[in-house]
Amino acid sequence: MSAPLSRTRDLVAALRRQLGEDDPQPPRAPLPPVPLPPERVFPSPRRRSRMAEAAAAHTTALVGIGHVGTRYATDVVLQFQAELAVAHGAVAAELPDGWAEARGYVPVRSRVAHHREFLLRPDLGRRLDEPSAARWSAECRKDVDVQPILADGLSAVATMGAGPELLDAFTRECERKGWSVGTPVCAKFARVWLQDEIGELARARVAVILLGERPGLGTGDGLSAYLVYGPKRGNTDGNRNMMSNIHARGTPPVDAARRLAVLVHLMLEQGTSGVSLDLAPRAAELGEAARGGYRAPQARSRLVEV
Amino acid sequence: MKLQATIRGVAYSFGSVKEVLAKANPPKSGDDLAGVSAREPVERVAARAVLAQLTLAELRANPVVPYEADELTRLVEDSLDESAYNAVKHLSVGQFREWILDAGTTAARLRSVGPGLTPEMAAAVCKLMSNMDLMVAGAKCEVLVRCNNTLGLPGTLSSRLQPNHPTDDVEGILYSAREGLVYGCGDAVLGVNPATDTPESTAEILRALGDLRTRNQIPTQQCVLSHVTVQMKALALDCPMDLMFQSVAGTQAANAAFGIDVRLMDEAWDLMRRRRSSLGPNFMYFETGQGNALSSDAHHGADQVTLEARAYGFSRRYKPFLVNTVVGFIGPEYLEDGPQITRAGLEDHFMGKLMGLPMGCDACFTYHARMSQDELEGLKVLLGAAGCTYLMSLPVGDDIMLTYPSTSFHDVPTVRGLVRKSPAPEFDAWLASRGISSGFTPGARFGDVTVLR
Numbered sequence: 014m015s016a017p018l019s020r021t022r023d024l025v026a027a028l029r030r031q032l033g034e035d036d037p038q039p040p041r042a043p044l045p046p047v048p049l050p051p052e053r054v055f056p057s058p059r060r061r062s063r064m065a066e067a068a069a070a071h072t073t074a075l076v077g078i079g080h081v082g083t084r085y086a087t088d089v090v091l092q093f094q095a096e097l098a099v100a101h102g103a104v105a106a107e108l109p110d111g112w113a114e115a116r117g118y119v120p121v122r123s124r125v126a127h128h129r130e131f132l133l134r135p136d137l138g139r140r141l142d143e144p145s146a147a148r149w150s151a152e153c154r155k156d157v158d159v160q161p162i163l164a165d166g167l168s169a170v171a172t173m174g175a176g177p178e179l180l181d182a183f184t185r186e187c188e189r190k191g192w193s194v195g196t197p198v199c200a201k202f203a204r205v206w207l208q209d210e211i212g213e214l215a216r217a218r219v220a221v222i223l224l225g226e227r228p229g230l231g232t233g234d235g236l237s238a239y240l241v242y243g244p245k246r247g248n249t250d251g252n253r254n255m256m257s258n259i260h261a262r263g264t265p266p267v268d269a270a271r272r273l274a275v276l277v278h279l280m281l282e283q284g285t286s287g288v289s290l291d292l293a294p295r296a297a298e299l300g301e302a303a304r305g306g307y308r309a310p311q312a313r314s315r316l317v318e319v
Numbered sequence: 320m321k322l323q324a325t326i327r328g329v330a331y332s333f334g335s336v337k338e339v340l341a342k343a344n345p346p347k348s349g350d351d352l353a354g355v356s357a358r359e360p361v362e363r364v365a366a367r368a369v370l371a372q373l374t375l376a377e378l379r380a381n382p383v384v385p386y387e388a389d390e391l392t393r394l395v396e397d398s399l400d401e402s403a404y405n406a407v408k409h410l411s412v413g414q415f416r417e418w419i420l421d422a423g424t425t426a427a428r429l430r431s432v433g434p435g436l437t438p439e440m441a442a443a444v445c446k447l448m449s450n451m452d453l454m455v456a457g458a459k460c461e462v463l464v465r466c467n468n469t470l471g472l473p474g475t476l477s478s479r480l481q482p483n484h485p486t487d488d489v490e491g492i493l494y495s496a497r498e499g500l501v502y503g504c505g506d507a508v509l510g511v512n513p514a515t516d517t518p519e520s521t522a523e524i525l526r527a528l529g530d531l532r533t534r535n536q537i538p539t540q541q542c543v544l545s546h547v548t549v550q551m552k553a554l555a556l557d558c559p560m561d562l563m564f565q566s567v568a569g570t571q572a573a574n575a576a577f578g579i580d581v582r583l584m585d586e587a588w589d590l591m592r593r594r595r596s597s598l599g600p601n602f603m604y605f606e607t608g609q610g611n612a613l614s615s616d617a618h619h620g621a622d623q624v625t626l627e628a629r630a631y632g633f634s635r636r637y638k639p640f641l642v643n644t645v646v647g648f649i650g651p652e653y654l655e656d657g658p659q660i661t662r663a664g665l666e667d668h669f670m671g672k673l674m675g676l677p678m679g680c681d682a683c684f685t686y687h688a689r690m691s692q693d694e695l696e697g698l699k700v701l702l703g704a705a706g707c708t709y710l711m712s713l714p715v716g717d718d719i720m721l722t723y724p725s726t727s728f729h730d731v732p733t734v735r736g737l738v739r740k741s742p743a744p745e746f747d748a749w750l751a752s753r754g755i756s757s758g759f760t761p762g763a764r765f766g767d768v769t770v771l772r
Contacts, residue, residue, distance in 0.1 A: 064498075064768055072484060072491030074714040076498040080766045083502075083733040085715070093715055097724075100686040132651045132687055133348050167687055228686050229722030 050081070096230040103170040103225075103233020113199035116177055118163060119152050121145035121211070125202035138204035145200075146214065153196045153215045159187045159277055160195035160217035160244070164203035168225030170233045172199075175266050179223050179236060179259060182270035190274060192281070205239045205253070212244025219280050220244035221273060226257055235260045238269065240276050242286035252287040254280075275299050320377055324368040331365035336373065336381035340439065341622035342366035343446040345662055349610040349623045349653030356622070370443055371413030378439045379408070383621035383629075389571045390581050395437050395632040403435025412443045419444065419456050419673075426461040433675035434635075438569070438628035441670040445624060450701070453665040458706035460672035464601040466640045467561060468538045468745040470507060470708055471677050476740035477709035478731045479641070479679065480505030483720035487514045489527045495714055496531060497768050502728035503735070503756045504712035506746035507641055507679060508562060508604065510542045514720055521545045522558035529559035529596070534772050538745035540597050540640070542604055547579060547587045554594045561597035562604040562640055563587060569607075569629030572617030581636075588637050601640035601677075607631070608645040609663050610653025623653065624663075628670045635674055641709070642671055643679035647695075648723060650685050657694035660684055664698055668707050679709035683725040692724070699726055703734040710734065735759040 017023055061069070065077030078089050085093070107128055113120035122145050124137040131138055141149065153160075163180050165172050180197065187194045195215045200207055205222060212220025219242050226237040236259040241252055254276055259269040275298045280286045282294070292299060322339060323332040333339045341355035343366040350356035357363035379399075382392045410418065418424055448456065463471045470477050482495030492511055499505050509528045513520055521543045528541035540561030543550070547565040554560055565584065566577050574580055588603060595602050607630040609623040618626055627644070634642050644667035647660040654660045664680050671678035682698045684690040699710060716727035734740075741747050741758040751757040753771075754764035764770045 068491075068494040070490075071488050072494050073719050074482070074484070074491070074495045074498075075717065076494050076714050077768075078715070080502075080729060083729055083736060083761060085729055089715070093717075094692075096717075097686075097692060104687045133655060134352065135652050136352070227722065229719075230686075230717045230724065232722075 093230075100228040100230055100233055103168045103228040106169040106233075108165045108169045108172065108199070108201045112173065113163075113201075116199070118197045118199035119149060120199055120201070121149050122201040123203055123207055128202075131202045135204050138202055139206035139209075141200075141207065141210050146210070149198065149211060150214045153198070154193075156193075156216045157195040158192035158218050158281065160198075160208075160212045160215045160220045161187075162198050162200060162203075162208055162211050162220065162222040164200040164207065164222055164224040166203060166205075166224030166237070167227045168233050168235070170228075171225035171236050171260070172223075174234050175236055175260060176223060176225075179238075179266040179270060182267050183221065183223070183273055186270050186274035187277065190278065192277070206248070208239060208241060209244045209246050209248050212241070213246065217244055218242065219277050219286070221277065223259075232260070235263065236266075236269075238273055240273065240280065240286060242280040242284065242290075250287075254286055254290060272299060321372065322369055324365040326361055326365050326368075329361070331362055331369075333366060333369060336378065336439075337383045337621055337625075339366050339369050339373070340383065340443060340446070340625050341620075343370045343443075344622050344624055345446075345659075347609070347623060347653070347659055347663070348651060348655035349613055352652055353613050353618055353620070353622070355620060367447055371416075371447055372411055373443070374409060374411050375404075375415060375436075375440050376408040378412070378443055379404070379437050382437065382439055383625050384570055384619045389619075391569065391571055391574070391629055391633050394581060394636060395629070398636065399437065400434035403432050405435070407432050407435060412440075412447060415440070416444050416447045416452070419459070420452065424459070426459055429460050429673065430462075430675065433673060436674060438632040438670075438674070439625060441631070441673050442625040442628040444673075445628070445666050445670050448669070450662060450665050453669040454701060454705035457665070457669040457672050458704070460669075460706070462672055462675055462677045462708065464640050464677045466597045466599060466601055467540045468506060468743045470640070470743055472744065474740055475743055476703055476707065476731075476735050476738065477507040477679075477743050477746075478504045478712045478726070479507045479643070479709055480509045481512070481711050481713045481718065481725070482509070483512050483514075483713070483718050485514055485720045487511075487520055487524060489523060492524060493527060493531060496528065497771050498714060499712055499728045500535075500537065501755055501764070501766055501768050501770060502712070502732055503742055503750055503761075503765075504728050504731045505537070506539050506743040507709035508540050508542050510544055510562075510564070510604070512544045512720060516545045516549050518549055518552035518556055521549055521553040522556040525553070525558040525560055531771075536749070538743075538749055544604075544606075547583065551587055551590055554590060559596035560591070561595065562602055563591045563595070564604040564606070566611070567605045567607055567630050567633055568611045568615075568617070569626035569633070570612050570617050570619060572619075573612035573615050573626075574633070576615035576617060581633075584637065601638055603634075603637040603639040604641040605630075605634045605637075605639050606643055606645055606681075607634070607667070608649050609667065610649045613653065614649065624666055624670075627667055628674070631671045631674045631676055635676055639676065641679060642676045643681055643709070643711075644668070644671070645681040645683065647684035647688060647690065648681065648721075651688040654688065656688060657684075657690040660688065660690055661694065661698045661701065664702060665705060668702060668705055672706070677708045679711075680707050681711045681725055683711070683723055685723050695724065696730070699730055699734050700737055703738040703740065732756065732759070732761060732765075
């Protein structure tokens with residue numbers, strides 16, 4: 014039992030009838046009901062086309078999703094929009110005030126004033142603001158072998174997720190090898206090159222920055238790590254080594270920490286990093302730490318359930 | 320040469336042609352980052368007024384990077400078609416804009432002057448055009464190229480099929496490739512960005528795509544977008560390389576950051592001339608994008624539109640089969656939002672076409688740029704209407720390797736339907752023979768992968 018659509022409309026219709034001005038045309042023949050379209054769904058392990066099922070063993074690409082005319086089925090549109098929203102949410106997130114202090118990290122920030130400026134001015138994200146530089150210089154342990162840095166980068170969601178676990182695991186790996194490790198620090202509005210100034214102030218031999226990477230569709234939880242020997246302002250990308258896709262579905266933090274420690278080991282041995290670092294001497298260790306070989310694709314999870 | 324204009328009694332003067340070119344640009348975050356953009360909107364119009372008065376001869380005499388300092392400037396200057404240049408050198412940029420838009424100026428006439436234009440001339444006239452001007456002018460230019468099929472015929476819109484995979488799993492690549500083909504995509508190229516940049520992996524992917532193409536007799540070409548030096552080594556591994564790819568930029572220093580120079584590209588071109596698996600005569604594939612010079616600090620204080628045009632000046636030496644601008648991929652520090660990305664896509668398409676290149680566009684953004692999916696869909700239709708040679712195509716437009724949204728398998732037939740354009744003729748005939756589609760109309764087997772072997 015539903016409420017009338019509009020009391021005004023009912024009153025006007027009644028008035029028309031009283032005045033004998035009802036539609037003089039004979040009523041139209043009823044239209045045949047539109048048939049229900051065949052079920053087209055975003056592939057999931059429970060419901061997917063045979064093609065999508067076979068493809069899932071090899072790829073996370075969305076294939077076998079069918080079409081309506083040349084466009085997507087409604088279910089596909091909704092899943093797609095949900096994945097997009099997750100990515101945009103990860104980009105827009107910021108490290109809250111007090112988050113770093115609560116975990117015992119020295120909080121520092123770049124010269125960026127707000128989030129939009131962070132996206133538009135990579136140059137400002139590569140330098141510490143003056144109070145941060147002063148505080149870091151006063152509080153950090155000096156002349157260390159390794160300076161780990163946690164930072165937001167392009168996904169604070171990733172940093173707040175697996176960031177502390179990765180930082181702890183990496184610190185433990187370094188200590189196990191007998192290296193001195195710098196004071197834990199967390200940087201807000203940070204670009205990769207900020208590791209140079211932070212590492213230089215601590216007079217670290219190697220600086221390692223762990224930061225949120227650019228989110229992809231449906232994901233915003235990936236971390237990347239960049240390593241540089243002899244951190245100092247003026248270093249370029251050619252001086253750095255990097256590792257990406259650090260998250261539960263990619264390289265888990267504990268495995269990543271082991272691989273990062275192998276890279277640090279090579280840098281300390283060879284006194285260099287980036288394009289001139291020779292990975293061959295510890296290729297076996299790197300391979301083992303990376304657990305090389307075939308890996309099945311990550312499952313693409315269904316985000317919308319109703 | 321007068322570099323001054325007055326608006327409402329205020330005189331605006333500029334120190335150089337390079338400064339005029341930069342300040343005449345519509346707002347771009349990358350020009351702000353480089354510190355070369357106009358300070359306020361009226362100054363921007365004043366710069367355009369000055370630019371409109373400069374002649375093409377004055378632009379030739381004032382390249383944004385000096386002849387002595389840059390091999391791209393030398394390449395353009397030394398190989399300019401003098402007779403084509405002489406036909407237009409006396410025009411001011413404002414008059415040149417009007418000549419391009421004039422109904423009496425045919426595609427053939429535009430094509431004949433293209434080889435006489437320096438990149439600075441193409442960039443200059445671009446700055447005096449609105450988005451719709453750019454579409455009208457872009458649609459007028461006809462650039463025809465041939466490899467295993469023919470791209471750029473009037474009434475056609477092609478697409479690159481981009482079946483990228485995060486671990487280069489060949490079966491995974493083939494699943495995406497087959498799906499795209501049955502949506503009518505892939506007439507420009509089956510082109511994979513590899514996750515692993517090695518000759519062996521490049522050769523393996525090329526063989527897999529080549530087999531798929533041969534088995535189903537598909538008239539298109541395959542390419543793996545590894546670094547040019549890697550592809551040169553892969554050629555020695557006996558693999559079917561139809562097109563050779565490289566990312567290019569608008570200055571010698573920016574190309575150095577990509578690990579290339581004119582000499583290396585000449586060598587690569589010559590190797591492909593002898594060893595390629597395709598018919599030709601066009602067999603090179605270049606990608607560009609506004610901001611790529613600044614990102615390697617190699618912009619020489621010039622604006623990103625002019626530098627982009629200079630990348631086309633470099634590209635045309637090699638008579639490429641494909642050139643595309645990866646317009647939104649570089650990030651919001653160069654193109655901040657939907658309007659900037661849309662504008663840049665239309666600019667790049669027009670400038671490339673005017674200079675005689677078969678321009679495609681990867682209509683895309685990154686998730687940290689402020690662009691919506693609806694705005695991106697709009698750009699695809701604008702490009703289709705502007706006569707863009709080809710768009711990209713991926714499963715739901717999602718690149719699972721490079722993690723950014725682009726054009727989808729569904730978008731390509733949709734845009735074709737909306738602007739009533741067909742695939743390349745050889746490919747169109749193949750699609751019709753399989754019942755997939757005919758022209759811009761889907762057929763009975765549209766979207767059905769079982770039509771492929």
